[in-house]
Amino acid sequence: MSLRAIEWDEHKETLKLLDQRVLPHQSNWIECLNEEDVAAAIAAMVVRGAPAIGLTAAYGILLAAIQAVKNHEALWPRLKRAEKMLIAARPTAVHLQFTLEEMLKGAEQLEDSDKTISYLLSKVRKIEQEDSLSNRNIGAHGANWLQKRRGKQPLVLLTHCNTGALATADFGTALGIIRTLQERGSISNVFVDETRPYLQGARLTAYELEAENIPYTLITDSMAAAAMRLKKVDAVIVGADRIASNGDTANKIGTYSLAVLAKAHQIPFCVAAPLATFDWSLPSGEKIPIEERPAEEMVIWNKTPIAPQNARVWNPAFDVTPFEWISAIFTEEGVIESIADLERLHQRNTPSITM
Numbered sequence: 001m002s003l004r005a006i007e008w009d010e011h012k013e014t015l016k017l018l019d020q021r022v023l024p025h026q027s028n029w030i031e032c033l034n035e036e037d038v039a040a041a042i043a044a045m046v047v048r049g050a051p052a053i054g055l056t057a058a059y060g061i062l063l064a065a066i067q068a069v070k071n072h073e074a075l076w077p078r079l080k081r082a083e084k085m086l087i088a089a090r091p092t093a094v095h096l097q098f099t100l101e102e103m104l105k106g107a108e109q110l111e112d113s114d115k116t117i118s119y120l121l122s123k124v125r126k127i128e129q130e131d132s133l134s135n136r137n138i139g140a141h142g143a144n145w146l147q148k149r150r151g152k153q154p155l156v157l158l159t160h161c162n163t164g165a166l167a168t169a170d171f172g173t174a175l176g177i178i179r180t181l182q183e184r185g186s187i188s189n190v191f192v193d194e195t196r197p198y199l200q201g202a203r204l205t206a207y208e209l210e211a212e213n214i215p216y217t218l219i220t221d222s223m224a225a226a227a228m229r230l231k232k233v234d235a236v237i238v239g240a241d242r243i244a245s246n247g248d249t250a251n252k253i254g255t256y257s258l259a260v261l262a263k264a265h266q267i268p269f270c271v272a273a274p275l276a277t278f279d280w281s282l283p284s285g286e287k288i289p290i291e292e293r294p295a296e297e298m299v300i301w302n303k304t305p306i307a308p309q310n311a312r313v314w315n316p317a318f319d320v321t322p323f324e325w326i327s328a329i330f331t332e333e334g335v336i337e338s339i340a341d342l343e344r345l346h347q348r349n350t351p352s353i354t355m
């Protein structure tokens with residue numbers, strides 16, 4: 001079982017989150033008592049990673065229901081207020097919206113009772129189990145695709161940000177493929193982009209790979225091109241926060257440049273994402289909301305300013321990679337390599353398996 005960052009305490013009926021802002025050198029857990037605590041933890045990136053914040057928000061709805069029952073409050077209005085608060089915590093990852101919709105589906109008729117609590121808890125558990133299963137299926141489809149194209153030789157991969165157990169219910173998406181290849185003895189090395197400014201790569205991905213003895217080499221984001229040219233990178237593999245219906249993909253800032261670099265070096269650029277990442281309401285990536293984070297997160301490191309105090313800063317947390325730059329999208333139900341695959345997925349909500 002890989003690392004877990006989200007734990008439900010059944011006795012205290014509280015949510016515990018591993019504070020990812022202080023990993024890898026400190027292992028602090030933060031306890032959430034209500035939906036406000038959960039929204040604040042998501043906004044502050046205590047917990048981060050598209051599927052992980054979706055799951056955490058689902059627990060936020062459960063906590064709101066528990067508080068409503070305890071205080072004999074009207075349940076539905078509290079759940080609707082909680083939904084509004086949680087969806088506003090971070091705008092880009094579509095999982096937040098989908099898990100909240102899932103949690104509130106059918107909840108309007110619920111009376112404020114313990115029965116409601118166990119009903120909502122079973123829903124959260126289902127979201128958690130589905131994410132975990134999806135990640136293992138993504139792992140298999142992605143590993144099969146990469147091995148099919150690169151033969152049985154162990155692979156040299158490059159990844160960006162963190163898409164592992166810390167970003168999901170467990171196991172990970174792009175990192176789930178890396179874990180699957182490791183289980184098959186097919187990883188030679190993983191180049192890990194540090195991923196400025198939040199350093200998800202250096203602090204979180206390196207932490208996960210180190211814990212499981214998966215061979216990796218940490219690089220700065222600006223080294224990715226040289227690594228592709230000089231270090232025989234076989235493929236780039238990243239996660240996703242929101243995918244539009246034409247395949248345009250929003251992911252951590254720096255992803256788009258990796259896609260351009262991969263094309264220039266004739267290296268496959270692959271995205272790993274569960275079906276919950278697809279936002280069919282968007283015809284293309286232009287309309288994906290891109291979160292901008294506080295300037296301090298970019299110009300202050302360890303309480304030390306690394307830029308002039310009045311420096312003007314642009315700090316988008318994500319960028320959008322047009323589908324034309326993407327070789328394959330690995331989902332739990334198969335591989336998407338073309339617009340036709342996307343259209344079939346959209347019609348049937350399951351992609352054509354092109355394995």
Ligand SMILES: CSC[C@H]1O[C@H](OP(=O)(O)O)[C@H](O)[C@@H]1O
Binds near residue numbers: 049161162164167172
């Ligand atoms: C499993 S996908 C995780 C996805 O979320 C990350 O963003 P953040 O750390 O800001 O939540 C990054 O875009 C990853 O690809």
